[in-house]
Amino acid sequence: MPKEVCGPVLRYIIRRLLQMSGVIVVLSLLLFLWLRSLPGGTVSAILGERATPESRARLEKALGLDEPIYLQYFRFVGRALRGEFGASTGVLPGRDAFDIFLTRFPATIELSFLAILIAVVVAIPLGYVAARSRGGWLDNASVVASLIGVAVPVFFLAFLLKYFFAIKWGLLPVSGRQESLGCTRVTGFFVLDGLLTREFDCSWSALRHLILPAFALASIPFAVVFRITRAAVLDVLDEDYVRTAEAKGLTKQVIRGRHVLRNAMLPVVTTIGLQVGALLAGAVLTEKVFAFGGIGEALAIAFQMRDYSVLQVLILMAATVFVVVNLLVDISYAVIDPRVRTR
Numbered sequence: 001m002p003k004e005v006c007g008p009v010l011r012y013i014i015r016r017l018l019q020m021s022g023v024i025v026v027l028s029l030l031l032f033l034w035l036r037s038l039p040g041g042t043v044s045a046i047l048g049e050r051a052t053p054e055s056r057a058r059l060e061k062a063l064g065l066d067e068p069i070y071l072q073y074f075r076f077v078g079r080a081l082r083g084e085f086g087a088s089t090g091v092l093p094g095r096d097a098f099d100i101f102l103t104r105f106p107a108t109i110e111l112s113f114l115a116i117l118i119a120v121v122v123a124i125p126l127g128y129v130a131a132r133s134r135g136g137w138l139d140n141a142s143v144v145a146s147l148i149g150v151a152v153p154v155f156f157l158a159f160l161l162k163y164f165f166a167i168k169w170g171l172l173p174v175s176g177r178q179e180s181l182g183c184t185r186v187t188g189f190f191v192l193d194g195l196l197t198r199e200f201d202c203s204w205s206a207l208r209h210l211i212l213p214a215f216a217l218a219s220i221p222f223a224v225v226f227r228i229t230r231a232a233v234l235d236v237l238d239e240d241y242v243r244t245a246e247a248k249g250l251t252k253q254v255i256r257g258r259h260v261l262r263n264a265m266l267p268v269v270t271t272i273g274l275q276v277g278a279l280l281a282g283a284v285l286t287e288k289v290f291a292f293g294g295i296g297e298a299l300a301i302a303f304q305m306r307d308y309s310v311l312q313v314l315i316l317m318a319a320t321v322f323v324v325v326n327l328l329v330d331i332s333y334a335v336i337d338p339r340v341r342t343r
Contacts, residue, residue: 016330020323027319028080032073035308085313090305091298097309100298101317106188107177108294110206111287112279114214119221120272127229128261131237142226149223155285158216162289165212172212175291179205213290217282221275228271232264239263266333273329277322 060066067075079085085097092100130142166174173179178190183202186193191210194203236242237260245255283296291297295314302310 013331016327020327023323024320027323028077028316029073031312031315031319032076035312036069036072080312080316086309088307088310090307091301091310097307097313100310101295101313103188104293104295104298105317106190107292108280108283108287108296110189110191110210111213111217111283111292111294112276114210115217115279115282116221116272116276118214118218119225119275123222123226124229124268127226128233128256128264130226131230131233134234139230142230146223146226149219149226152219153285154216154219154282155289157219158213158286158289161212161216173209177206177209177293178202179209181205209290209292213286213292216289217279217286220282221272221279224275225268225271229264229268232267233260236260236264269329269333273326276325280318280322 057066083098087093088095088097088100126142130139133139162174165172181199181202183190183194183199183205184197186196190206191203194200194206242255242260280296283294284300285296286292287294287296288300295318298310299314299318301307302314
């Protein structure tokens, strides 16, 4: 990267890192206050129906819940920085909450990665082609498909895919992440583990289990990315420099790559970053339908079982991942568009 570009980009990254740190602090404070305002609280979740005033008082003292609220928050932040969130009381009783996150996180990453990959690979070319054939049958059909993708709830689409492709036709697995093949675990990413250990049947099994939930989860990102791409390409096609390039007789490949797609991708990149973070909301429902074993399913169980230890680690880590992803998107945006670095 040239020196005249590296300096502004580095300053922009530092500024965004400071902003990201502030966002995470505010999120941790909101999470801390929200969890302590829920009915029953941590003490009731741990003691259950056997709680007595004496046992509640002892446990509150042991957990430091009798201290001033600001001291509780500082202790909460200190434990969070050390990865100490307590033991699960509902998802996997007795197991460390952070360990549950580490165990289930690879499943959600695999699912989210494949979902956003499907959405991007299909939506961007389709959005470009639809814009180029504005008003044609392909444009109209694509717009209708994107509207359906936004309108149909993720859990309903998941049930439809599961019924037809898994139950009725038997083409793909009904639920789970992988068949019981005695596969070697290395990273927790089942597809990658099979490739690393050359157990290709394990990778294929994991990939087959990913297909249905990934397509269900990709429906909304596909619709959003498609519509943004189509609108961005339409805006760029009306620019003077595109008409000038066409008048000069430049080839379609040059015009498409150098003038249209490069300029149209700026808002699309930002949209993709936002959609990656939004995938977690859809993952909660999708993983529940397919019993996928990721953090989305664990989050749903934790809400149902009032497992506050698991809730706080999953929500805080998911928010952190969302902020980091958007930081990476902002950095790539600054590299692509020099105007962003000065804002």
